[in-house]
Every structure is written in structure tokens, then in C-alpha cells.
Amino acid sequence: MSDPLRLGIAGLGTVGIGVVKIVQRHADLLALRCGRPVEITAVSARSRGRNRGADISGYAWEDDPVALARRDDVDLVVELMGGEDGPALAVTRAAIAEGKDVVTANKAMLAIHGHALATEAEAASVALRFEAAVAGGIPVIKALTEGMVGNRITRVMGVMNGTCNYILTRMEDAGLPYDTVFEEAAQLGYLEADPNLDVGGIDAAHKLTLLASIAFGTRPVFSAIDLEGIQRISVEDIRHAADLGLRIKLLGVARMTGRGLEQSMSPCLVPADSPLGQLKGGTNMVVIEGDSVGQIVLRGPGAGEGPTASAVMADVADLARGLRIPPFGQPAATLVEVTAARATAAKPFYMRMTLVDRPGALARVAAALGDAGISIDRMRQHGHEGTDVPVIIVTHKTTRDAIDHATGLFSTTGVVVGEPVAMAIEAI
Amino acid sequence: MSDPLRLGIAGLGTVGIGVVKIVQRHADLLALRCGRPVEITAVSARSRGRNRGADISGYAWEDDPVALARRDDVDLVVELMGGEDGPALAVTRAAIAEGKDVVTANKAMLAIHGHALATEAEAASVALRFEAAVAGGIPVIKALTEGMVGNRITRVMGVMNGTCNYILTRMEDAGLPYDTVFEEAAQLGYLEADPNLDVGGIDAAHKLTLLASIAFGTRPVFSAIDLEGIQRISVEDIRHAADLGLRIKLLGVARMTGRGLEQSMSPCLVPADSPLGQLKGGTNMVVIEGDSVGQIVLRGPGAGEGPTASAVMADVADLARGLRIPPFGQPAATLVEVTAARATAAKPFYMRMTLVDRPGALARVAAALGDAGISIDRMRQHGHEGTDVPVIIVTHKTTRDAIDHATGLFSTTGVVVGEPVAMAIEAI
Numbered sequence: 001m002s003d004p005l006r007l008g009i010a011g012l013g014t015v016g017i018g019v020v021k022i023v024q025r026h027a028d029l030l031a032l033r034c035g036r037p038v039e040i041t042a043v044s045a046r047s048r049g050r051n052r053g054a055d056i057s058g059y060a061w062e063d064d065p066v067a068l069a070r071r072d073d074v075d076l077v078v079e080l081m082g083g084e085d086g087p088a089l090a091v092t093r094a095a096i097a098e099g100k101d102v103v104t105a106n107k108a109m110l111a112i113h114g115h116a117l118a119t120e121a122e123a124a125s126v127a128l129r130f131e132a133a134v135a136g137g138i139p140v141i142k143a144l145t146e147g148m149v150g151n152r153i154t155r156v157m158g159v160m161n162g163t164c165n166y167i168l169t170r171m172e173d174a175g176l177p178y179d180t181v182f183e184e185a186a187q188l189g190y191l192e193a194d195p196n197l198d199v200g201g202i203d204a205a206h207k208l209t210l211l212a213s214i215a216f217g218t219r220p221v222f223s224a225i226d227l228e229g230i231q232r233i234s235v236e237d238i239r240h241a242a243d244l245g246l247r248i249k250l251l252g253v254a255r256m257t258g259r260g261l262e263q264s265m266s267p268c269l270v271p272a273d274s275p276l277g278q279l280k281g282g283t284n285m286v287v288i289e290g291d292s293v294g295q296i297v298l299r300g301p302g303a304g305e306g307p308t309a310s311a312v313m314a315d316v317a318d319l320a321r322g323l324r325i326p327p328f329g330q331p332a333a334t335l336v337e338v339t340a341a342r343a344t345a346a347k348p349f350y351m352r353m354t355l356v357d358r359p360g361a362l363a364r365v366a367a368a369l370g371d372a373g374i375s376i377d378r379m380r381q382h383g384h385e386g387t388d389v390p391v392i393i394v395t396h397k398t399t400r401d402a403i404d405h406a407t408g409l410f411s412t413t414g415v416v417v418g419e420p421v422a423m424a425i426e427a428i
Numbered sequence: 429m430s431d432p433l434r435l436g437i438a439g440l441g442t443v444g445i446g447v448v449k450i451v452q453r454h455a456d457l458l459a460l461r462c463g464r465p466v467e468i469t470a471v472s473a474r475s476r477g478r479n480r481g482a483d484i485s486g487y488a489w490e491d492d493p494v495a496l497a498r499r500d501d502v503d504l505v506v507e508l509m510g511g512e513d514g515p516a517l518a519v520t521r522a523a524i525a526e527g528k529d530v531v532t533a534n535k536a537m538l539a540i541h542g543h544a545l546a547t548e549a550e551a552a553s554v555a556l557r558f559e560a561a562v563a564g565g566i567p568v569i570k571a572l573t574e575g576m577v578g579n580r581i582t583r584v585m586g587v588m589n590g591t592c593n594y595i596l597t598r599m600e601d602a603g604l605p606y607d608t609v610f611e612e613a614a615q616l617g618y619l620e621a622d623p624n625l626d627v628g629g630i631d632a633a634h635k636l637t638l639l640a641s642i643a644f645g646t647r648p649v650f651s652a653i654d655l656e657g658i659q660r661i662s663v664e665d666i667r668h669a670a671d672l673g674l675r676i677k678l679l680g681v682a683r684m685t686g687r688g689l690e691q692s693m694s695p696c697l698v699p700a701d702s703p704l705g706q707l708k709g710g711t712n713m714v715v716i717e718g719d720s721v722g723q724i725v726l727r728g729p730g731a732g733e734g735p736t737a738s739a740v741m742a743d744v745a746d747l748a749r750g751l752r753i754p755p756f757g758q759p760a761a762t763l764v765e766v767t768a769a770r771a772t773a774a775k776p777f778y779m780r781m782t783l784v785d786r787p788g789a790l791a792r793v794a795a796a797l798g799d800a801g802i803s804i805d806r807m808r809q810h811g812h813e814g815t816d817v818p819v820i821i822v823t824h825k826t827t828r829d830a831i832d833h834a835t836g837l838f839s840t841t842g843v844v845v846g847e848p849v850a851m852a853i854e855a856i
Contacts, residue, residue, distance in 0.1 A: 030578070033577050142575045150458065292446070294565065300724040306720035309720055321752070322750060324749070329461055
């Protein structure tokens with residue numbers, strides 16, 4: 001048996017302790033599977049005294065994570081502190097500078113600094129791996145980088161924030177408005193300290209940034225993602241969607257189009273009986289499509305101690321076994337630069353608007369859609385009380401630009417009350 | 429860039445040609461992702477002249493696959509001939525003897541000779557990989573061996589024969605009996621030359637043998653699987669299952685129990701709204717459960733040129749990148765021997781039987797179940813014409829042994845007509 005692989009763990013929150021537990025519980029199994037022991041030699045965290053539910057007394061302690069990265073008895077640095085800059089970035093760079101491999105779960109850091117870090121890691125001939133950064137316990141980066149390596153990827157989609165999916169599921173099941181369910185989720189401890197990371201779609205967009213980069217060989221550029229959160233989704237839209245056999249999800253979509261890479265994280269409608277439509281509660285799902293394999297769907301827990309630590313250990317084991325792949329699946333220097341690309345792929349759209357109860361109102365809206373080059377697939381006018389008439393329209397395939405143009409025209413009709421809702425329907 | 433990896437492909441059927449197409453179409457992409465070119469230098473197949481839809485004129489031809497394995501310009505042998513013995517086994521052994529890595533899609537060969545071949549490969553320090561042998565394009569072996577390496581696996585389940593799932597789906601959707609749909613499938617070319625490989629569950633059981641071995645660190649022993657095909661499933665049972673919110677699948681289940689490894693490939697009922705229950709047509713699905721990660725579900729195409737070739741290329745790329753793992757995820761010498769273990773895990777069972785229309789008939793059956801230690805969860809007696817009364821019973825958790833005991837007792841009651849049907853209900 002070869003020399004042990006000695007880990008230094010920076011960050012002993014939920015995930016860090018999860019890793020400690022796996023290394024302790026499955027020492028024999030890991031040695032058997034990796035062909036060498038995997039050990040922890042040193043740890044670092046903000047507060048030393050805290051009871052963490054795992055015995056860390058056998059490991060050296062460093063107050064400073066950078067000092068941890070520089071220890072002679074640490075071969076591989078596991079960065080689990082989080083945060084896109086600050087200590088996480090410092091310890092990652094220190095490890096790379098020391099010629100040490102890094103495993104991290106830090107999606108924010110990689111979505112922002114991923115290309116620079118990959119470049120530095122490759123120059124130093126060290127590995128930088130981040131399976132745990134995307135979709136928790138689902139081995140999705142492995143599936144994409146390795147399992148589907150023989151494919152040109154055509155589309156990547158996913159529900160990658162369990163909290164948002166929980167909120168949407170609960171809104172549908174209980175018929176409760178967003179604000180109420182948001183409060184529930186907050187009280188259940190489901191939300192990040194900054195809830196906008198969840199409900200604003202930022203956390204999920206970080207993940208999509210990484211997946212899109214690997215899938216399409218492009219530089220990770222977080223700001224290139226067309227981003228919209230779930231805060232404006234109404235129970236009304238959820239119900240209308242259900243009537244149409246559709247379900248609303250906060251869906252990340254990345255696809256290569258004739259005009260470049262399209263990346264969006266936004267509320268979309270998917271068929272209710274599709275795997276994505278069936279996904280309830282906090283579970284994550286990633287759909288990957290390749291030119292040879294067709295469609296692969298991966299489903300599993302997207303967060304939590306065990307699942308995330310499991311993904312960290314997958315990276316650790318790969319390195320213990322000697323697998324060395326560039327961080328984004330191909331050399332950082334070959335990753336193509338992308339610019340922020342507005343969605344240009346044609347899709348059907350769901351629209352909901354309120355019309356005044358006046359003869360010819362519907363005709364005016366239909367005319368505006370026609371002027372914008374949008375044709376109507378289905379239209380439903382629902383029964384109403386009072387003067388406001390709710391109207392649901394499903395368009396044939398069109399673009400987000402055409403939809404925006406149409407909603408601009410609506411304001412000149414004098415018959416549309418308030419802001420119309422428009423969401424893309426994503427085929428699966 | 430390093431030296432090219434030179435492939436010799438033995439077998440140019442559907443999958444072999446699929447591999448040729450990927451290597452040709454994605455030469456640049458593969459070189460970028462693997463850090464070295466992947467080339468084909470030589471091929472071998474039964475008949476040289478045949479038009480195969482891909483240009484193989486640039487490759488050396490060998491009539492004898494063993495000669496292919498011995499060529500100096502072949503680094504890695506891709507065995508895609510099929511068959512558990514004969515030429516496939518010969519070329520695999522020849523490659524190992526030459527110190528060359530082998531990639532194969534041959535589930536039958538591995539289910540029977542897997543332990544011997546792994547032992548030989550490890551002794552020769554060569555790799556033997558077989559992602560394409562299980563669930564076609566789904567990177568399930570990778571997920572299990574690498575992605576979930578930090579987990580003790582608790583259960584592996586799957587629908588791994590697309591033809592069976594197509595037949596069951598079609599029986600349900602069209603209300604057609606098994607024999608009719610079997611004929612349809614035969615005419616559509618969905619069946620193996622020996623259809624019993626499909627409908628008898630043998631092909632799927634080969635796959636389960638491999639998954640169970642990797643999951644539980646046991647020697648692959650095909651004969652240890654409790655095997656039953658789909659030939660006896662009736663439309664009646666499919667309908668009754670639907671009434672109960674369940675769906676019948678040819679389901680492989682492997683789980684470690686107190687009494688050892690339980691492995692079965694047989695018709696089971698699963699909740700109709702579960703991912704397995706929702707799986708329609710020829711698609712495959714594998715569910716893997718680990719002690720840290722929880723449940724991971726993988727879904728995708730289980731057969732066909734593109735998907736299977738995609739899985740072959742995943743193995744090829746891993747080897748091009750230098751990943752070396754024992755064939756079954758841990759050294760062959762450490763794989764534990766298993767014996768044929770009858771299912772001992774307690775599960776609810778679905779039973780359907782026909783009773784004579786006589787007062788007290790149901791009471792006798794209930795008494796027999798009680799004598800066998802089986803308690804009843806739900807019972808439905810359906811309306812009937814004539815003297816035969818169809819009865820559906822869902823039991824509380826019990827064992828297959830208890831069920832067999834009960835059906836033995838039924839014959840002494842004098843009220844049960846014909847053979848009762850009993851299928852396990854698998855929780856997901």
C-alpha cells in the first residue's frame with residue numbers, strides 16, 4: 001500500500017465536519033478503494049473551542065488557514081470555508097503556490113475567480129476540484145467531465161437550489177403565497193444568511209456558471225448569466241401552469257446557440273410529468289444532453305452535511321487514485337471567452353395578463369402579439385368578477401426579445417392592467 | 429501534448445461503429461479533454477467487406493481479434509464483440525497477457541468471468557473497464573466507484589433492460605396482453621436474438637451482478653441472483669397495481685442485509701409517482717443509496733449506438749488521462765465471496781388470487797395468511813361475474829419465504845383457484 005494522502009481541512013462547518021466523519025468512519029473502506037490511506041493531519045476554523053459533534057483532537061490545529069496550507073504534513077488542502085474572496089481565496093492560492101492540490105465546495109469563489117484559479121493551478125501542476133460546489137451529493141461534474149467526455153454537450157439544465165424548489169413546491173401544495181412560504185422557510189432554517197443568494201437565484205447561478213463552463217469549454221463568467229429569482233412567482237401562475245400540464249421551476253439552462261452561449265437562471269415552465277416537473281421539495285436535478293448519449297438525468301440531495309461531504313470525498317479519492325484533469329475539464333488557456341448573451345433560442349412562452357373588461361380588449365392584445373411576430377398556441381380567458389379579466393396565453397416558439405417587444409406594445413393598447421407575466425416554457 | 433493513445437477495436441457492430449464515429453467526429457475535443465490524442469489504429473470484425481456507415485479504411489484490419497490485441501501499434505483493446513466466452517474472452521485475456529488495458533461493454537462475460545479477469549488484470553497491472561456494460565449511456569459505474577466512493581452503499585436498484593420496460597409500458601398504455609406486445613417488440617427489432625436474455629431478465633441480471641459487486645465489495649456471481657422474468661405479468665396485475673397507486677417494473681435490487689447480500693431481478697411494484705414508477709419506455713434508471721449521500725437517481729438511454737459508445741469513450745478517456753482503478757473498485761483479492769441468498773429483507777407484497785364464490789372463502793385465505801405470520805394491509809374484492817372472485821391483497825412487511833409458505837397453505841383451503849400471484853413492493 002502506498003503512502004497515505006494527508007488532508008488539511010480549512011473550515012469546520014457542516015460540510016467540514018461531514019468530511020471528518022466520513023474519513024473517520026470509513027478509513028478502511030477508503031484505503032481499500034483508493035489503494036492508500038486517506039488521513040486528516042490538520043484542521044483550521046474560526047473558533048477552536050466549539051463542540052462540533054466530531055472528535056478533532058487528533059489533528060493539528062491552525063488558527064490561520066494559510067498556515068494550514070503551508071504545513072509539511074498536508075498534501076491536499078480541502079477548502080470548506082466559503083465566501084468568494086477573503087480567507088477562502090487566500091488559502092486556495094496559498095495551497096496552489098505550495099504546489100498542493102485543492103478540493104473545494106466553494107461555488108461563489110469559482111464562479112468569480114474560477115478561470116484565474118484554474119490557470120494558476122495548471123501552471124503549478126496541481127489539481128483544483130469542486131464536485132461539491134454543484135448540486136451537492138450528485139456527482140454531476142464527474143458525469144459531465146468524465147462520463148460524457150465523448151460528447152459535444154448541447155444543453156445543460158437543472159434545478160440546483162433546494163430551498164427555491166421547496167418554496168415553489170410548498171406554494172403549490174398548500175396554495176400559500178410566496179411571502180408566507182418564504183417566512184416558513186426562514187423559520188425552518190432553510191435560507192442562507194443572505195436569503196437573496198437562494199431566492200434571488202444567485203447560488204444556483206454560481207453552479208450553472210461552473211457547469212456551463214465545463215459543458216461548453218467556455219470561461220466561467222458569472223455575470224454572463226441572465227438571472228431572475230423566484231420572488232415574483234404567484235400562486236396564480238402556479239395554478240394556471242398546472243391547468244396547462246406545466247410546473248414552474250427555478251431552472252438553470254445553458255445551451256450553445258448559433259449566436260453563442262445562452263445561460264439563464266430564471267423561473268421557467270416545464271411539463272409537469274417530466275423528470276424536472278416531478279421534482280418536489282429540496283431535491284436537486286441536473287439534465288445533461290450530449291450529441292452521442294442523448295439525455296442523462298441526475299437526481300439527488302443538493303445540500304446538507306452528508307451529501308456535500310460525499311462529493312468532497314469523491315474529489316479527494318480521485319486525487320488519492322492519481323486522476324489529474326484540468327479544473328474545467330480542458331486546459332484553462334483553451335476555454336473560450338463568453339460575453340453576456342441574452343437568450344436567443346426560440347421557445348414557447350407562458351404569458352399572464354389582466355385586461356379591462358371591454359369589447360375588443362383581447363383583439364388588441366392579439367394584434368400586439370402579431371405585431372411583435374408572436375403567434376398564439378393557446379389562449380384561456382378565465383371567469384372573473386368585477387372589471388379585470390385574467391388572460392393566459394401560451395405562444396408558439398419565439399424569443400425573449402420578441403416577448404419584451406410585445407409587452408412594450410401592450411402598454412400602448414390601453415387595455416392591459418398592470419405588468420404582464422412572461423415565462424419561458426423549456427422543453428425536456 | 430503527450431503521445432496518442434492508440435485503440436484497437438475488436439467488434440464493429442452497432443457499438444463498435446459508434447465508437448469509430450465518436451473518435452472521428454470529436455478528435456479535437458477528445459485531445460483537448462484528455463490532454464493527448466485518441467486514435468484508432470486497428471480494427472477486427474467477422475466480415476471485412478460489409479458497409480458499416482463509417483470509414484474504416486484508414487485502420488489496419490485483423491481477421492483475428494487476438495492478433496489485434498497483440499499488435500505493437502495498439503495500446504488499448506476495446507472489446508465489443510459480446511458473448512460470455514469465445515472470441516471476446518480470448519481477446520480480453522490476450523490483451524491482459526500483453527500488458528494492455530481493456531475496455532469492454534460485455535456484461536455477460538464480466539458477470540460470469542469478472543472476478544477471474546479482474547484478478548488477471550490486476551496481476552498484470554492493466555486496467556479492465558466496463559462502463560458501457562451497465563445501463564448504456566448512463567455513467568453509473570463511475571458514479572458508484574468514484575462519485576460515491578466515500579459511502580457505504582446500502583441499496584442499489586434499477587430498471588436496466590429497456591426492452592422489458594418498453595413491453596410493460598406498452599401493456600399498460602394499450603391494455604394489450606404480454607404475448608401481443610412481445611410480438612410487437614420482436615417485429616420492431618427490440619429483442620435480442622435470444623429473447624429470453626431480455627424478457628427472462630438475464631441481460632438485466634448480468635448488469636445487476638456487476639453493480640452489486642462494485643457496490644458491496646463482493647465477487648460478481650451471476651448465479652447468486654434471484655431471477656424472474658416478465659413473461660408471467662398480466663394486464664390484470666398492471667391494472668390492479670395502478671388502482672393501488674403502484675406500477676410493475678422488472679426491477680433489480682441489491683442490498684446488504686444482516687444475512688448477507690440480497691440480489692434479485694424480478695417484477696416488483698413501485699410507487700407510480702416515484703422516479704422508477706414514472707420511467708416509461710426504453711429508458712433505464714439506476715437508484716443508488718449511500719450512508720452519507722442518501723439517494724442518487726440516474727436516468728438515461730440504456731442501449732443504442734450513441735449512448736453505449738459514449739460510455740465506452742468515458743472509459744477510454746479515463747485511461748488516456750491516467751486514471752487507474754481496480755475493475756470492481758477495490759482489489760479483486762478483497763472482494764468477498766457471496767452465496768446465493770434468497771431475499772430475506774422484509775417488504776410489503778402484492779398478491780392476487782382467485783377465490784371460489786362461497787361463504788367463508790375470504791376468511792380461509794385470511795386465516796392462511798395469519799398462519800404464515802403475514803398481516804394484511806389492504807384487501808380488495810372486485811366485482812365479478814360467474815363463480816370466480818378476484819381478490820387483491822397488499823400485505824404488511826413480510827418475507828418471500830413467508831409468502832411462499834402462505835401460498836402453500838392456500839392449496840389446502842380448497843377455495844383458491846389456480847396459482848396466486850405475489851410480487852414484492854419495493855420502497856423508493
